[in-house]
Amino acid sequence: MEKELAIKNPIETANVFSGLTEQHFARLASRGQHDNLQPKSTLFRQGDPAQKCFLVRQGRLKLTKLNEAGKEAIIRYIGPAEMTAAVAVIKGMDYPVTAEAVEPTEVTGWDKPTFLRLMHDHPQIAINMLRVVLERLDEVQQRYLELCNEAVEQRIARTLMRLMRHAGSRTQDGILIDIPLSRQSIADYSGTTLYTVSRTLTAWERNGWVQSGRERVRITNPHALVQFAEGS
Amino acid sequence: MEKELAIKNPIETANVFSGLTEQHFARLASRGQHDNLQPKSTLFRQGDPAQKCFLVRQGRLKLTKLNEAGKEAIIRYIGPAEMTAAVAVIKGMDYPVTAEAVEPTEVTGWDKPTFLRLMHDHPQIAINMLRVVLERLDEVQQRYLELCNEAVEQRIARTLMRLMRHAGSRTQDGILIDIPLSRQSIADYSGTTLYTVSRTLTAWERNGWVQSGRERVRITNPHALVQFAEGS
DNA sequence: TTCCCTATTTGCGCCAGCGCAAAGACAAGG
DNA sequence: CCTTGTCTTTGCGCTGGCGCAAATAGGGAA
Numbered sequence A, B: 001m002e003k004e005l006a007i008k009n010p011i012e013t014a015n016v017f018s019g020l021t022e023q024h025f026a027r028l029a030s031r032g033q034h035d036n037l038q039p040k041s042t043l044f045r046q047g048d049p050a051q052k053c054f055l056v057r058q059g060r061l062k063l064t065k066l067n068e069a070g071k072e073a074i075i076r077y078i079g080p081a082e083m084t085a086a087v088a089v090i091k092g093m094d095y096p097v098t099a100e101a102v103e104p105t106e107v108t109g110w111d112k113p114t115f116l117r118l119m120h121d122h123p124q125i126a127i128n129m130l131r132v133v134l135e136r137l138d139e140v141q142q143r144y145l146e147l148c149n150e151a152v153e154q155r156i157a158r159t160l161m162r163l164m165r166h167a168g169s170r171t172q173d174g175i176l177i178d179i180p181l182s183r184q185s186i187a188d189y190s191g192t193t194l195y196t197v198s199r200t201l202t203a204w205e206r207n208g209w210v211q212s213g214r215e216r217v218r219i220t221n222p223h224a225l226v227q228f229a230e231g232s
Numbered sequence C: 001t002t003c004c005c006t007a008t009t010t011g012c013g014c015c016a017g018c019g020c021a022a023a024g025a026c027a028a029g030g
Numbered sequence D: 001c002c003t004t005g006t007c008t009t010t011g012c013g014c015t016g017g018c019g020c021a022a023a024t025a026g027g028g029a030a
Helices: A009-013 A022-031 A086-091 A112-121 A124-151 A151-169 A183-190 A192-205 A222-230 B023-033 B086-091 B112-121 B123-149 B152-167 B181-191 B194-207 B222-230
Strands: A033-037 A042-044 A052-058 A061-068 A070-077 A097-103 A105-111 A168-171 A176-177 A210-213 A216-221 B033-037 B042-044 B053-059 B060-068 B074-078 B098-101 B103-111 B168-173 B174-177 B208-215 B216-219
Touching: A033 A061, A033 B086, A052 A086, A052 A112, A052 B086, A070 A124, A070 A151, A070 B123, A070 B152, A086 A105, A086 A112, A086 B123, A097 B194, A105 B053, A112 A192, A112 B174, A124 A151, A124 B074, A124 B086, A124 B123, A151 A168, A151 A183, A151 A216, A151 A222, A151 B152, A168 B194, A183 A192, A192 B174, A216 B216, A222 B222, B023 B112, B042 B194, B053 B086, B053 B112, B074 B123, B112 B123, B152 B168, B152 B174, B152 B222, B181 B194, B194 B208
Parallel strands: none
Antiparallel strands: A033 A105, A042 A097, A052 A105, A061 A070, A061 A097, A168 A176, A176 A216, A210 A216, B033 B103, B042 B098, B053 B103, B060 B074, B060 B098, B168 B174, B174 B216, B208 B216
16 A cells, blocks of 8 residues: 655644654653544543543544534544644633544543643743644634535535545545545535535536545546636 | 623633733833724735734724635624734734724734734733634634534524624613624624525514614524524 | 445435515715 | 615525435445
8 A cells, every 4th residue: 555645734744843852742742641542433522521632643533513403513634743622621621522533543642731831831832832723713714604605516625625635645546535534524524414415426426526435535636626616 | 580691702801911911011012003993994904915913902893704706704803802813924924804893993003023022022922812712713613513503593693692792782672782783794794695684683573582773783682592592 | 155234326305595676764965 | 855875674486405215335244
């Protein structure tokens, strides 16, 4: 199996610990607790008191949020070098989302006092976190805007592009989104239903834009998809 | 019997400069430029290079974002003690939104080098900003979730409640949302159309939940509205 | 291989909500 | 007072997309 990373994650280069030396980071990591997660296992649940915040070392977590009716929306996927739940820990609240591993995943967790101590000792961390959070805020606002103003099919196209950028690996025959990705997940991410996603992917497959199988999507014509998402 | 509705802005008590002494703040403010805005005047436009970030001293700004098709979504309203565009300034990008005054508004602006200097001299500012931004992220994510999973009328109800909390003033006959608020604005905020907003408000007026006039909304039965927004 | 479980597809009916268009209401300034 | 421009209401038709239900397909385990 080849692993080529033509598509890299921008956050990876602008992560919470950038600007710290290797030694510093090693010391920070040693203050946390490491953990390995199986696919489909849950790291923490929305509504539980936020004991720890986590850094993903390897693998991928899916962050979802439920409303009162119990319906689910995918907030984002996070990968190596990204953090989650720092929010909740700093504010001393409950976890605002549920985090579930979609592949074997390795994390490091810090509890509240430890993390606050780290931030206090290394103000650079707070500034870095600010930058990261601002990027997320931008992304969510962007998605919010799309959800307001765009048709379902456009939103599905954008979702695929987002996943492509974030978890795409280039193969001979287009760009494969390299995580187990059900129609339901795409729907949760795009704010629609699995039926509509299925119908849309089928249509795009006929156009030759994508190839999709069980929990797999490969984008064979990114350009067409981009154009579709942007214009009309 | 009547429970007191806390109509105060949480961010106002947790603002970017909390934890600094009066003298410190006075010195920071003196480094910035003050400005007075007429209603409907524009402080900055989405897409312009972000020269300065701003603190609202008095009045209220409406932050909106356009998509390629030129349709508008309201991101948020901000009031006294709140900041905007710190994002763009820190990242050295263009303004991600357009800011327009909805009432006579007084702001203080800092340019990039000055603000970076301030953050460097007072790390507390970075930490405070982090908290504020996290709150906004939460709110946007919450709204995103609502937009995904809730019916239009529920979203309108939540929008009114949000505006009520943020800009409500208690009067003899219910809580008045004390900003010029057109049906179109409510629609942009809720992710629907002015027609639907109009029809919905008319229905609620018949129920005695609200009273509305030209660019004014008064909530006469907050409890009913809350219940409607929450449950189903 | 076969069984079983889960994911996916697709036909079909239906309705919430969009948006045009036209009329009505309100505010400000002659 | 009337005029003008903007905001709001409401009738009406239409359609995007939801979601049930049932058939189909993959993939893992034994």
